[in-house]
Amino acid sequence: MIQSDDMNDSGIDCEKYRVRPGDRVSLADRSTDDTQGLDRKAARAIYKRNLKQLDEFQERLYAESKRSLLLVLQAMDTAGKDSTIRKVTANFNPQGCLVTSFKKPTPRELDHDFLWRVHAHAPQRGHIGIFNRSHYEDVLVVRVHGLASPKAIERRYDRINEFERLLADAGTRIIKVMLHISSKYQLGRLRKRLENPEKHWKFNPADLEERKCWDDYMAAYEIALTRCSTDYAPWYVVPAEKRWFRDAVVTGLLLNAFNEMDPRFPPPDFDPADYPPESLK
Ligand code: ATP
Ligand code: MG
Numbered sequence: 001m002i003q004s005d006d007m008n009d010s011g012i013d014c015e016k017y018r019v020r021p022g023d024r025v026s027l028a029d030r031s032t033d034d035t036q037g038l039d040r041k042a043a044r045a046i047y048k049r050n051l052k053q054l055d056e057f058q059e060r061l062y063a064e065s066k067r068s069l070l071l072v073l074q075a076m077d078t079a080g081k082d083s084t085i086r087k088v089t090a091n092f093n094p095q096g097c098l099v100t101s102f103k104k105p106t107p108r109e110l111d112h113d114f115l116w117r118v119h120a121h122a123p124q125r126g127h128i129g130i131f132n133r134s135h136y137e138d139v140l141v142v143r144v145h146g147l148a149s150p151k152a153i154e155r156r157y158d159r160i161n162e163f164e165r166l167l168a169d170a171g172t173r174i175i176k177v178m179l180h181i182s183s184k185y186q187l188g189r190l191r192k193r194l195e196n197p198e199k200h201w202k203f204n205p206a207d208l209e210e211r212k213c214w215d216d217y218m219a220a221y222e223i224a225l226t227r228c229s230t231d232y233a234p235w236y237v238v239p240a241e242k243r244w245f246r247d248a249v250v251t252g253l254l255l256n257a258f259n260e261m262d263p264r265f266p267p268p269d270f271d272p273a274d275y276p277p278e279s280l281k
Pocket of ligand 1: 077082101102103104105132133134137138141142147204
């Protein structure tokens with residue numbers, strides 16, 4: 001049984017990282033390595049506690065089968081999207097959780113509107129969906145490399161807000177997280193990948209090319225975060241350089257959302273009194 005007093009006590013102020021509607025985001029002013037004074041041990045303890053509660057909430061969400069939760073993850077290469085997903089889902093029942101990675105669109109996907117492929121993966125009732133990259137690529141990489149006309153890109157911010165409103169109206173709770181790192185930190189991660197043969201598979205020379213566009217990416221992120229953080233689908237800029245802190249924050253954000261949603265086990269459609277234990281054969 002979940003104790004309601006414990007539930008708001010994740011020990012970290014996750015709301016601090018929220019982008020409020022009307023905020024003009026400047027990423028340079030947002031920390032990439034904040035830890036709120038916690039050390040690794042304390043943050044890990046919070047993370048573990050969060051995981052346990054998330055596990056119970058997932059069961060309730062699944063049993064209730066009325067609403068869903070969507071975590072959208074965006075980040076520069078090496079910021080830790082994959083490891084965040086591994087950490088957040090560690091205790092989940094895989095049957096109620098679906099992770100979707102959005103890569104370069106296929107020709108078939110490109111023959112549709114940009115939200116077509118995304119909508120198809122919106123989590124169904126009772127499920128948790130995680131997007132590893134998302135429809136935001138259509139105003140990030142697409143903007144940075146001019147893969148669509150400026151006019152078309154300009155219209156997408158409103159379309160994204162409407163799309164997310166549609167999901168929210170249908171019962172999907174949306175949390176969007178940008179894992180925030182510095183360019184210097186990324187360089188360190190890329191060097192580490194090259195030094196360790198077991199990490200070579202993760203090294204992608206194309207990441208070095210993208211890295212050259214760092215400032216353009218930050219500018220594109222700032223526009224998206226400023227224009228698309230809403231009450232029904234808020235953005236959070238989470239400091240991601242201390243991974244143990246990041247895990248505590250992202251699980252804390254999910255926990256806060258679950259607390260507000262308060263999913264309930266459905267009442268039985270039978271009278272348990274009709275089935276006393278001794279009557280079962
Ligand atoms: P990892 O490198 O950890 O496996 P990743 O998400 O970086 O994960 P990649 O296959 O390296 O996966 O990269 C996917 C690429 O697809 C990214 O460069 C991303 O910008 C690109 N991409 C995703 N969505 C779109 C889109 N709508 N239009 C153009 N490019 C896109
Ligand atoms: Mg990559």
